[in-house]
Amino acid sequence: MKEFSTELLKKLLLVYGPSGNEAQVAELISEEIKDLVDEIYTDNLGNLIAHKKGPGKKIMLAGHMDQIGLMTTHIDKEGFLRFSNLGGLSPAITLSQRVIFENGVIGVIGSEKIDTLKDLTLDKLFIDIGASSQEDAETMVSIGDTCVYHSEPIIDDKKVISQGLDDRIGCFIMIEVLKQLKEIKHDLYFVFTVQEEVGTRGAKTAAFHIEPDLAISFDVTATGDTPKAKEMAVKLGAGAAIKIKDNSILCHPMIKNHMIKTAKKFRIPYQLEVLEFGGTDSGAIHLTRSGVPSGVLSVPSRYIHSNCEMASVSDVENIISLSRALFENEWSEA
Template structure:
């Protein structure tokens, strides 16, 4: 794995994962790379029929507790819906992108054998009328310019109806020495990088619990990958690792989730109410590691925890999030310290899990 000398392990993984294009249902390249990275550190690695990667690091002792931790590999994006006679591509959304930000974005169109650069077209500034300046163009009216002059040229490039389309955006630091990085698909390749880092750490020691690391697909379209797994996976505890929306920018009043203020322990979202034993355990882990943490109450978001809570007869479930500015855009931003803090938080949680009370009542 090529590394940047300034990168920690989690940032190295993140850099390699955001290079890829993998909208929901088209995660093949991400699945291959995650499985490649996980195999050296797992006792077993499986790719199921849905595309989920399940990497297991077994505990040193038989009968130890099992903890399922999930992070999703997919990103929001599009599919090619129509190829126009003049060579422009029309799109269908996959996941929750914002129509306001779509014009003038660079995108990758992934074919069976290649990845081709295109741009989402926008009317030239010199041609704008008054109505254009105050309106949002619905995504169904947008098009991708792939450089083709005709549908035949599009076909010659190997592009077909249904091909996945995703934003362009490699990992890059903002400013100089800020420790804040931008890329597309930080949601949730950052969570995948975190989970790979945990597997790497636990390879170097005898883990006190069995870690079932799940890298899931199709989270952005309804938690579908983990919902399929939840029907047969067995575990004592479940966690989701995901991003959450920072509200610390100038256009938002009443800041509650900030970059650089530490990893976030979920209280509730629209998909789950975190189990009190898991929240207590995570807060205890934060105390032992001397970590600042934030508390997440955000009804406009959902994570794999919403499906994991239904494992078996129901298991104690929670989530750890990393704050993320400009979510579901090509310029998402995270703070490296928050991501590294989340690695330490969950590691400490796992070390304490063998003796952790898991009852609902304290």
């Protein structure tokens, strides 16, 4: 991994930050980039906005800081916690996972007795923090407290495996792009957004404030390269995924075509992404005010919204390279 810092990526993957509680992530990112930008601030909703002044078009870059999580809704008399989801949680994936709360309390997800996996739903699950009673549990956790999957990231020369890859990997790419940029040709706003997993809320307010000429989001996308997977022309290691559509956006042809042209010009591996579900911050950004031409650079990822999301190191490197090429050169089509 010559292109970027493994240590920084691990820090980003481990820092606590479910939707609505992204302050620790913002603090880490701010410390990392504050000397690389002309202005940095946090808006009223919690988005971290870093402005790198330059000529040309005003471009908003977005990657979300929040990760999926669980929120405590009830503590029973035996000290077991019931919970609601923050973002998309699969009951089958969530069962038996370790979780960690902001204060460091660690628990494990258990299940009521069920006769078949078809009966496994979130309301059949509970969090066991090892409490002996409701009173004991309440000394550790309160109603409304949130937790996230808890596991150690694995990073080697080929792959990254971790919880929170969605979308700390997007934030990481933005940081690395900012570090590696030389002479920029555009007025860049690096926006590390909040509450994407619960409705792309931060991106909506940030775009309204910035009023960009165009926008690019960095996020993960699904793949079709595992055994008997849903057919999809995206796979790990095949390059930066240039989005064409998902359920939240039909990417602007000008943005998509310029990305393809730039990738070809600089011989950067890429693939085209048509996602038949889900969405990204660009889904909110492109509908802001009178409309913002928007696109997405996606990191192909297996096992999204699990504790072991997987991405290819080479894909991350190619997205960083393509981003640099986009922002260090003129955007003649815009």
